[in-house]
Amino acid sequence: MLKIKKFLKEEKIIASIVMISFVFCILFIFTNRMPELFKYGSELMNFLYAISISIIAASIFYVLNIYLPGQKRKNIIKHNFQEQYIFFKKYSIAIFLSALGESSNAKIEEKLCDLSEFKKYFKEKCGNYPDKWHKVWDELNGTLLKDLLVQLDILSDEASFILNNTEINDENVLSFFKLLSQSVYGYRIEGINMDYDEKKALMNFLWELFAGWSFADGYREEDIVKLIIEKI
Numbered sequence: 096m097l098k099i100k101k102f103l104k105e106e107k108i109i110a111s112i113v114m115i116s117f118v119f120c121i122l123f124i125f126t127n128r129m130p131e132l133f134k135y136g137s138e139l140m141n142f143l144y145a146i147s148i149s150i151i152a153a154s155i156f157y158v159l160n161i162y163l164p165g166q167k168r169k170n171i172i173k174h175n176f177q178e179q180y181i182f183f184k185k186y187s188i189a190i191f192l193s194a195l196g197e198s199s200n201a202k203i204e205e206k207l208c209d210l211s212e213f214k215k216y217f218k219e220k221c222g223n224y225p226d227k228w229h230k231v232w233d234e235l236n237g238t239l240l241k242d243l244l245v246q247l248d249i250l251s252d253e254a255s256f257i258l259n260n261t262e263i264n265d266e267n268v269l270s271f272f273k274l275l276s277q278s279v280y281g282y283r284i285e286g287i288n289m290d291y292d293e294k295k296a297l298m299n300f301l302w303e304l305f306a307g308w309s310f311a312d313g314y315r316e317e318d319i320v321k322l323i324i325e326k327i
Contacts, residue, residue, distance in 0.1 A: 113154045116147035169261050173327045176253050180320055183250045184208050190243050194234040195227055210307035210318060232298050251279035268326045
């Protein structure tokens with residue numbers, strides 16, 4: 096039932112044509128023995144009936160051989176990106192904690208994947224730093240920064256794979272994945288030798304992802320990436 100609803104929503108034109116064809120077929124069955132209302136009316140009705148049957152048959156073929164397999168493939172790609180995004184967040188959180196000199200475990204990584212929990216934790220005062228996030232900013236160098244950029248690179252590759260292998264009709268989704276790929280490409284070029292402004296841009300980008308910050312909307316309650324994934 097959900098697949099039918101999704102098909103009707105995504106393929107409105109095809110669904111409308113099929114519905115019209117189906118209604119015409121029903122109408123033909125109940126009226127084909129009635130006297131002709133005009134010359135060649137019977138021939139015209141037979142012709143339209145044949146066209147309607149062909150449309151219905153072609154639509155069934157499309158759904159079974161193109162639409163449903165395509166949806167299955169899209170769901171696999173979507174699920175894979177979801178898993179990769181969760182792994183990216185947890186691995187990155189472990190890097191942030193390491194930059195703070197703190198140990199990490201699965202429980203705290205899971206907890207800090209939540210936007211509000213991440214914000215709350217990394218906004219805590221930390222020694223001479225205004226908060227923990229500023230210390231992460233300062234300590235995120237060398238191997239830690241390299242590891243983080245590798246994870247960003249992997250996430251970007253996954254985003255590029257989605258762009259190249261799925262049909263995305265939502266403009267916001269398309270813009271997000273393009274922006275992600277472009278942003279990470281810039282960090283990839285600079286590498287661990289990025290200057291202050293480049294690192295600032297990176298940290299702001301990460302804060303948007305992990306804390307849900309948006310210059311347009313302020314702090315969001317829901318993970319924008321997860322919302323975007325749902326629209327794929």
